[in-house]
Amino acid sequence: MRVGLICVGRLKSGPEREIYHRYSDRISGFRRLGLDGLALKEIDECKASSAQTRKLREAEDILAQLPQDAALAVFDERGSAADSLAFANFIGKERDSGRKALWCVIGGSEGLDPMLRARAQAVFSFGAMTLPHQLVRILAAEQIYRAMTILYGHPYHRGGE
Numbered sequence: 133m134r135v136g137l138i139c140v141g142r143l144k145s146g147p148e149r150e151i152y153h154r155y156s157d158r159i160s161g162f163r164r165l166g167l168d169g170l171a172l173k174e175i176d177e178c179k180a181s182s183a184q185t186r187k188l189r190e191a192e193d194i195l196a197q198l199p200q201d202a203a204l205a206v207f208d209e210r211g212s213a214a215d216s217l218a219f220a221n222f223i224g225k226e227r228d229s230g231r232k233a234l235w236c237v238i239g240g241s242e243g244l245d246p247m248l249r250a251r252a253q254a255v256f257s258f259g260a261m262t263l264p265h266q267l268v269r270i271l272a273a274e275q276i277y278r279a280m281t282i283l284y285g286h287p288y289h290r291g292g293e
Contacts (some may be wrong), residue, residue, distance in 0.1 A: 133166060133168065133227045133233060133234055134168045134169070134232065134233040134234070135170055135223070135234050135235075135276060136171030136172065136173065136201070136235045136236070137170065137172050137238065137269065137272055137273070137276075138174075138194050138197055138235055138238070139172070139174050139175075139237075139238045139265070140194070140239050141175075141207055141240060141241075141265050142174045143174070148266040148270060150206060152269055152270050153278045153284050155273035155276070156172070156273055159277050159280060162284060163283075165286075166173045166275035167223070167280055167283075169216065170276060173197045173202075175190060175194055175233075177190070177240050177241070178193075184241040186240065186242050187239070187240070187242050187244065190240050190242075190244075190245070191244065191245035192241065193268060195247075195248070196233075199235075200287070201231070201232055201233070202232065203233065203235070203253045204235055204236075204237065204248075204251055205234065205236045205255070205256060206237040206239070206244055206249060206252045206254075206255050207237065207238050207256050207257070207268060208243065208249060208255050208256075208257060209257055209262070210255065210257065211256045211257035212254075212255065212256060213257045213258070213259055214254075214256055215291065216275060216278050217287070217291070219275055219278075219279050220283055220289075222253075222254050222279075223279045224283050228255065233266060235275070236272055237252075238265065238268050238269055240265070289293065
């Protein structure tokens, strides 16, 4: 199953980009799990004057990038704050169901349009705090990597043990 991130906004050069790529590179080593790397698609932020229009246009751009049969997970402040094991189980369940792809979405500064949350198989939150887009991308990549190590039985994840 192909795993990917669709992000509104572009990550500029700097330490955040380096950390993101560190996890992306680590993820590429887990192909033997039936999980294929970490693809990245960046969507330009919409410049419309209203927040509602920006969210709607960004959602349309995201959906245009999403393969029809792909599973969708979104990171949104209204989502559930699942632990790493639950996130890994979600990825494993989607893989085991025969899905060809799982795409995770990080919205823009206004958040996500409700239609994306409705289309998603899961809505996850990194907590109630507002976080910069660059850090959310790193957190998402790290949690995808952690999920893969959990599914593989690798000792990287030590939570609750």
